[in-house]
Amino acid sequence: MxxxxxxxxxxxxxxxxxxxxxxxxxxxxxxxxxxxxxxxxxxxxxxxxxxxxxxxxxxxxxxxxxxxxxxxxxxxxxxxxxxxxxxxxxWQGGAGFRLGGTHGPLFGGLVDRLAAAHPGVPVTTHTTWSEREIAARTADGRLDFALVGTCGASAPPESELLVWREVARDPVFVMLPTGHPLAGGQEIDLALLADESWTDVPGDGCFADCFSAACARAGFTPSRVYETDVASCVHLVQVGRAVGLCRATFPPTPGMVTRPLAGAPLYWRHLLGWHPAAPAHDTAAVVFAQARGAHADAVARSESYTAWLAAPRGA
The missing domain is CATH 1.10.10.10 (Winged helix-like DNA-binding domain superfamily/Winged helix DNA-binding domain)
Structure with a gap:
């Protein structure tokens, strides 16, 4: 027996x-x-x-x-x-779109596009600074799609369980108060910002290490980095307390400008992930296309980014 x-x-x-x-x-x-x-x-x-x-x-x-x-x-x-x-x-079908993402214009744009394209279909969201948490929730079925970013070529979390597709790849820009001496420049050499304090949003990836390495290549170590939420980052830049790091698609904001860093020493990959065995797999192509569209919309709203894209590299 x-x-x-x-x-x-x-x-x-x-x-x-x-x-x-x-x-x-x-x-x-x-x-x-x-x-x-x-x-x-x-x-x-x-x-x-x-x-x-x-x-x-x-x-x-x-x-x-x-x-x-x-x-x-x-x-x-x-x-x-x-x-x-x-x-x-x-993971039963017909539950709508359950999205997880980090804070940013791309995530909001994706929610808006899905809601507009599929009226009557519920779109629910979960946001956090932790890319790992979002990926884990997608892997275990609590979310259908994860929209996260990774620094440079670093691998996304839960890569052995989830399918990941690159939505876009953007350079990292710097945020400056409108009265900053370098605010009128087209591109800014990172070394010229050696004496500045910095502000950035948190995350559990390697971006902080990549930023430190880029500063070291430019010949300095950042004196101070304020890691805080987006609104606080913007405020610290507007009042001249710090300069900030942001994705190139960061929307126009009163009291500050965004400018590319010369040579694009840092870049950010926007990724959409889902579980290949989930019913959400059947709608992945639709969600991916809307994510690409949301990124295109965000690029179009950024004069500094569209100018950077139009300029020949090395000019």
């Missing part, structure tokens, strides 16, 4: 009840049937699991060993079943 989960449940029920009679009642069995089942289980496991006495049953050493394992296995299997059910339910 092969040992099954129901046998472990029987052993646990007998131990919890303390007698075969009480266990049989709890399991909805006749006591003779439970006794016969227990004997079959004991033969399969190689020895007695319980000592029978006038006051009930008590686990033997083998019984204690099996019970210890059962108390680990049974909750684990129960949890697996519940998670699998939730997983299947979240």
């Amino acid at each position: 092969d040992l099954e989960l129901r046998h472990l449940k029987t052993i646990r029920a007998i131990a919890d009840a303390g007698s075969l009679t009480k266990a049989a009642t709890a399991l909805g069995l006749a006591q003779p049937a439970l006794s016969a089942q227990l004997k079959r289980i004991e033969r399969a496991l190689g020895g007695e699991l319980f000592e029978r006495g006038r006051h009930g049953v008590r686990a033997t050493a083998l019984g204690e060993f099996v019970l210890a394992r059962a108390r680990v296995v049974l909750p684990a299997v129960s949890g697996l079943r519940e998670e699998a059910q939730r997983f299947a339910q979240t």
Whole structure:
């Protein structure tokens, strides 16, 4: 006889009840049937699991060993079943678009485009600074699509589970207050900003390390970097407290300008990811096309980026 989960449940029920009679009642069995089942289980496991006495049953050493394992296995299997059910339910078709992304104009543009193109279809969102969290939620079925960015050529998270397609690749620009001496330039050499404080949004990728390396190549180490939310970054730039790093598609904002860095020492890849076994896979081409469209819209709104794209490189 092969040992099954129901046998472990029987052993646990007998131990919890303390007698075969009480266990049989709890399991909805006749006591003779439970006794016969227990004997079959004991033969399969190689020895007695319980000592029978006038006051009930008590686990033997083998019984204690099996019970210890059962108390680990049974909750684990129960949890697996519940998670699998939730997983299947979240990936049922017709649930709309469940998007996860980091903060930025591209994510908002994608939501807008999907809502406009598919009226009546729900679009729900989850935003966080953690690309890993978004990818994990997509991998386990809590999200349909992940729209994240990676610095340079670094691999996206959960790359062994998710399909990733590159939506676009942008240079990283610098944000300057409109009164900054370099605000009127077309491109700015990173070395000219050596004495500045900096501000940037957080993340769990390698961007901070890549920025430090770019500064080192330019001959300096940043004196201070304020890592904070977008609104605070903008404020720190507007009041002249810091210069900021941003994606080239950052929208026009009063009191500040965005300018490319000479030689494009940093760039950002926008990626769309999804699970290949999920129902969302069937709509991936549609979502990807809308993401590309949202990026094109964001580029068109940025005069500094469109000028940079139009200029011959090296000019």
